[in-house]
Amino acid sequence: MLEIATPEAVLFWVLAPLSVVAALGMLLVKKAVHSAILLAWVMVTLAIFYIAQGALFLGIVQIVVYTGAVMMLFLFILMLVGVDASDSLVETIKGLRWIAITAALGFGGLMIALIGRATLGRSYLGLDIANEDGNVEGIAVLLFSNYVFPFEVISALLITAAVGAMVLAHHQRTNHRPTQREQAIARFRTGSLGDAAGLPGPGVYALHNAVDVPALLPDGTPAPTSISATLKARGDVIDSAKFQLDVVDPTIKEEK
Amino acid sequence: MNPYNYLYLAALLFTIGAVGVVVRRNAIVVFMCIELMLNAANLTLVTFSRLNGNLNGQVVAFFTMVVAACEVVVGLAIIVAIYRSRRSASIDDASLLKR
Amino acid sequence: MVTSSSLVYLIGLPLFGSLFLLLMGRKADKWGHLLATAMSAGSFALGLAHFFAMTDRPTEERALTQVLFSWIKVGDFNVDAALLLDQLSISFVLLITGVGTLIHIYSISYMATDPNRRRFFAYLNLFVASMLLLVLGNSYLNLYVGWEGVGLASYLLIGFWNQKPAYATASKKAFVMNRVGDMGLSFAIMIAFATMGTVSFEGVKESVERAGTPALTAMGIMLLIAAAGKSAQFPLQAWLGDAMAGPTPVSALIHAATMVTAGVYLIVRSNFVFDAAPTAQLMVVIVGAITLIFGAVIGMAKDDIKKALAASTMSQIGYMILASGLGPAGYAYAIMHLLTHGFFKASMFLGAGSVMHGMNDEVNMRKYGGLRKFMPITFITFGLGYLAILGVPPFAGFYSKDMIIETALNAGGAKGIILGSLTLIGAAITAFYMTRVMLLTFTGKPRWDENAHPHESPALMWIPMVILSIGSVTSGLLLYRNDTFKNWLAPLFHDHAHHEELVPPIVVSALALTMVAIGVAIALMKYHFKEVAPVAPEDVSWATRFVRNDLGQDSLNETLFMKPGQAITRGLVAMDETVIDGAVRGVGSMAIESGSTLRRTQTGYVRAYAALIFVGALALLTAIWVVTQ
Numbered sequence: 001m002l003e004i005a006t007p008e009a010v011l012f013w014v015l016a017p018l019s020v021v022a023a024l025g026m027l028l029v030k031k032a033v034h035s036a037i038l039l040a041w042v043m044v045t046l047a048i049f050y051i052a053q054g055a056l057f058l059g060i061v062q063i064v065v066y067t068g069a070v071m072m073l074f075l076f077i078l079m080l081v082g083v084d085a086s087d088s089l090v091e092t093i094k095g096l097r098w099i100a101i102t103a104a105l106g107f108g109g110l111m112i113a114l115i116g117r118a119t120l121g122r123s124y125l126g127l128d129i130a131n132e133d134g135n136v137e138g139i140a141v142l143l144f145s146n147y148v149f150p151f152e153v154i155s156a157l158l159i160t161a162a163v164g165a166m167v168l169a170h171h172q173r174t175n176h177r178p179t180q181r182e183q184a185i186a187r188f189r190t191g192s193l194g195d196a197a198g199l200p201g202p203g204v205y206a207l208h209n210a211v212d213v214p215a216l217l218p219d220g221t222p223a224p225t226s227i228s229a230t231l232k233a234r235g236d237v238i239d240s241a242k243f244q245l246d247v248v249d250p251t252i253k254e255e256k
Numbered sequence: 257m258n259p260y261n262y263l264y265l266a267a268l269l270f271t272i273g274a275v276g277v278v279v280r281r282n283a284i285v286v287f288m289c290i291e292l293m294l295n296a297a298n299l300t301l302v303t304f305s306r307l308n309g310n311l312n313g314q315v316v317a318f319f320t321m322v323v324a325a326c327e328v329v330v331g332l333a334i335i336v337a338i339y340r341s342r343r344s345a346s347i348d349d350a351s352l353l354k355r
Numbered sequence: 356m357v358t359s360s361s362l363v364y365l366i367g368l369p370l371f372g373s374l375f376l377l378l379m380g381r382k383a384d385k386w387g388h389l390l391a392t393a394m395s396a397g398s399f400a401l402g403l404a405h406f407f408a409m410t411d412r413p414t415e416e417r418a419l420t421q422v423l424f425s426w427i428k429v430g431d432f433n434v435d436a437a438l439l440l441d442q443l444s445i446s447f448v449l450l451i452t453g454v455g456t457l458i459h460i461y462s463i464s465y466m467a468t469d470p471n472r473r474r475f476f477a478y479l480n481l482f483v484a485s486m487l488l489l490v491l492g493n494s495y496l497n498l499y500v501g502w503e504g505v506g507l508a509s510y511l512l513i514g515f516w517n518q519k520p521a522y523a524t525a526s527k528k529a530f531v532m533n534r535v536g537d538m539g540l541s542f543a544i545m546i547a548f549a550t551m552g553t554v555s556f557e558g559v560k561e562s563v564e565r566a567g568t569p570a571l572t573a574m575g576i577m578l579l580i581a582a583a584g585k586s587a588q589f590p591l592q593a594w595l596g597d598a599m600a601g602p603t604p605v606s607a608l609i610h611a612a613t614m615v616t617a618g619v620y621l622i623v624r625s626n627f628v629f630d631a632a633p634t635a636q637l638m639v640v641i642v643g644a645i646t647l648i649f650g651a652v653i654g655m656a657k658d659d660i661k662k663a664l665a666a667s668t669m670s671q672i673g674y675m676i677l678a679s680g681l682g683p684a685g686y687a688y689a690i691m692h693l694l695t696h697g698f699f700k701a702s703m704f705l706g707a708g709s710v711m712h713g714m715n716d717e718v719n720m721r722k723y724g725g726l727r728k729f730m731p732i733t734f735i736t737f738g739l740g741y742l743a744i745l746g747v748p749p750f751a752g753f754y755s756k757d758m759i760i761e762t763a764l765n766a767g768g769a770k771g772i773i774l775g776s777l778t779l780i781g782a783a784i785t786a787f788y789m790t791r792v793m794l795l796t797f798t799g800k801p802r803w804d805e806n807a808h809p810h811e812s813p814a815l816m817w818i819p820m821v822i823l824s825i826g827s828v829t830s831g832l833l834l835y836r837n838d839t840f841k842n843w844l845a846p847l848f849h850d851h852a853h854h855e856e857l858v859p860p861i862v863v864s865a866l867a868l869t870m871v872a873i874g875v876a877i878a879l880m881k882y883h884f885k886e887v888a889p890v891a892p893e894d895v896s897w898a899t900r901f902v903r904n905d906l907g908q909d910s911l912n913e914t915l916f917m918k919p920g921q922a923i924t925r926g927l928v929a930m931d932e933t934v935i936d937g938a939v940r941g942v943g944s945m946a947i948e949s950g951s952t953l954r955r956t957q958t959g960y961v962r963a964y965a966a967l968i969f970v971g972a973l974a975l976l977t978a979i980w981v982v983t984q
Contacts, residue, residue, distance in 0.1 A: 006257055008257050009257035012257060012261060012262075012265075016261070016265045019265070019269065020265070020268055020269065020272070023268075023269050023272040023273070023292060024272060026272075026276060026285075026288065026289070026292070027272065027275060027276045027279065027280065027289075032282050032284050032285050035285050035288055036284075036288060039288045039291065039292060042269070042292060042295070043295060046295050046298070046299055049262060049265075049299060049302075050299075050302050053259070053262070053302050053303060053305075053306045054306060055302045055305065055306075055314050055317075057314070057318075058298075058302060058314050058317055058318060058321075061318065061321060062295075062298075062321070065321055065325060066291075066295070066321070069325070070291065070324070070325060070328050073328060073329070073332060074284060074287070074288060074328075074332070077284060077332045077335060077336060078284055080336060080339075081284065081335065081336070081339050081345045088281070091279065092281070092348060093348075093958070093960055093962065093963060096278065096279070096962060096963065096966055097279055099278075099966050099970065100275050100278040100279050100966055100969065101275065103274075103278075103966070103969045103970050103973050104271050104272075104274065104275040104969075106973050106976075106977075107271050107274065107969070107972060107973045107976060108267060108268060108271035110973070110976040110977060110980055111267035111270070111271065111976065112264055112267055112268075113980070114976065114979060114980060114983070115260065115263045115264060115267060116260075117983065118983075124259055124306065124307040124308075124309075125306075125307065125308060125309025126306060126309060127305070127306050127309060127311070129309060130309055130310050130311050131311075135311075135314075138311045139311055139314055139315055139318065142311055142312065142315050143315055143318070146312075147315050147319075150319060151319075154319055154322050154323070157322075157323065157326055158322065158325070158326055160326075161325075161326035161327075161329050161330050162329065164329075164330050164333070165329045165330055165332075165333035166333075168330070168333035168334060168336070168337045169333045169336055169337065171340065274969050274972075277962070277965045277969075278962055278965050278966045278969060279962075281962070286962075347960075347961045347962060348960055348961075348962065350961070351958070351959035351960050351961070352959065
């Protein structure tokens, strides 16, 4: 029990600091997507710890449900919501950050001190006996005997949550949806006729056709309407000027 | 290795999550911090299950996961609904309670 | 049809009419009055059928009972909603539905121009239903429902033209004074329940011996208060004069013929209580005697024709109450006078309504005069009622009133002499003021306003008057002949005592007629052979002033009850404002102060609340740390 270098100890001492660093990083990075990636990493390490502790079933569920489903959901919503000023790390409520840090230090310190003080009063048992028939079978036996009623209640909760999410996300259209014809008429009647044929696509032809590069106009200036407003707000725009061919050297002959 | 180390780790992760809830303004990041705290709690449950030598802790951790999944679904739907009406994912903008 | 199961329709028909008309609203305006009249007439027809069926049955089987449903069932205490039709009830049923139907018919014409005629008829039907419930209930509790129902109907009908504030006030006055009486009735019911454990007439009758005299006396006095409130007897008489604010058919039906006689019914129905409680019985006699003189004296000074008749009603009911206080000897005569009075007083009230109808709703008799030629039918019917109330033979009042006077004189000893002379004096005063009404209204020179065009009323109005006046001529003889009515009611009363005749009937009649002649003579001197001023003279003695002022009944009530009541109320209001409101406001402002202090912690930011939770969790951990030290 007090061996220093069991495989589990090695695993722990390598992964635990990494997960803590990732968790801290979650707080400190600016972009929500990066936070999500870091969180996914923390969850994966936790899944490994579950498996290392003999909770095979939970470890797999952790990967499938959390890193698989839940984090994907987060990323979907990030995509829907986009980015705005909320990503700024500047604190707007006076003194809140200091309260949070002080409380965190006190909370963490006390927690660790309390765990250090607490004992179960007996040596730990391990799951060898409990997992004798296999971890999944053991959990299944418990789930369908002692915990069958909570299990059923949880299923009701899931359905309710699904319905609730649908109700919340449902969007009743209040105005008339413009038909293609109406859209075409509106495009010609309003604004400049310059946009009538559609906005320019992004990318510098033959050099860089990614969505984050504005197109170049014939006079060599970038076309601001050619990229999505979201990318501009995020600042994910590459300066297309560097792809401009300043001087076309007429001496260079086309090589065959 | 002493399984108590997992508990220390869980305490740290939980504290970090709590700080995140307080200091971050993006509602989605706040949500992720809450998930972090739930995960930390799950880690303690699994560890206690091991310490006690039975699987009850794991079953409860399983339930926690299910409830967390429900919570994420509803919570994200709320965020989307708020975003749709206020064009903002900042939880500071949803501060109408004081009025 | 005439089995006991049809009793409920007696009440049900007018009740249906009332509810239907009220719920239908304006849609029923065109035919509502016809429906209401039909319902009342239907009830009368059913009552007649029951009456004839009852006369066919032997005496012991005459009473019918119909249990509608079990109303209150608490342990041993059990009250059924049940109807009882016996010889006493049927007399009232016929009076109420008969006179009621005639007055419905009269009202069709009388209220023809009123935009709310349908509502008026709905209330009339409600009254008929409630009054029938009152006389048909088989227990004090059932009676109480009808008792309150007629109070409500009376209130609604007195205030029918409540757009005039004075009328609305009159209805409130009647309602409030009736409440005082109702308190008496509820106390009587409570006493019955507490001492005998039952509230049905049958049950109370059987347990009278068990109850003991003090309880019975208390119950009797409470019943007397109830009767005084409903029948406008001293000291709760003040409302009746103002109740004349209602339309005249209402005054005729409710405030002359039926509702105000409910007190007499209550006392006669409770005969077993009063027979066992002589003190309460004596008080009944005293109240009756005071009121009969009181009402008659007020009647002498009234210029308002309806108020003069109202004072007369009060006085006549005084006679009935007095008779019902004389024990078994008087009960039958009280009810007999009640029935004859129902005829002649309703006839006279309808006559007054007819006069008002022809005189642009003028009620001041000093503005009448010489109407005999213009309203011959009204004159004749009113005159027949006049002769009946005077007690001129062979009109109805002669039999019923003379029997009361005779019974009073035969009460024996000082009591007999005092009561006898009071009833005789009352007869004289009655003769005076009724003659005054006749002379001022129908004879002498016209003293009308310029725009008055007196004319006879339409047939729908005079036919009921004629029928009622026929009743006021014949009813007395019919009921008196061969002691028909006394024998009819006899099974209800325990009349064991032998009544000796101290004064022979012929002497009584002679005395009474002499007194009446004196009264008529004085009235003739004052109002026939002298010119009558169209405006009441102001230079009159203090006594006249006092009588005109209703013998100070309103000022007395004001000084005794209203002023102290107002003082108590003001004191309570002051206490409420300073002590109670002060405490409440103190609590309120404390909450506001603490709230505005605490408000600063509420920023509305979710993150601030989360931080607070975090700090709270820290405090919790610290506590655990300290505890596990």
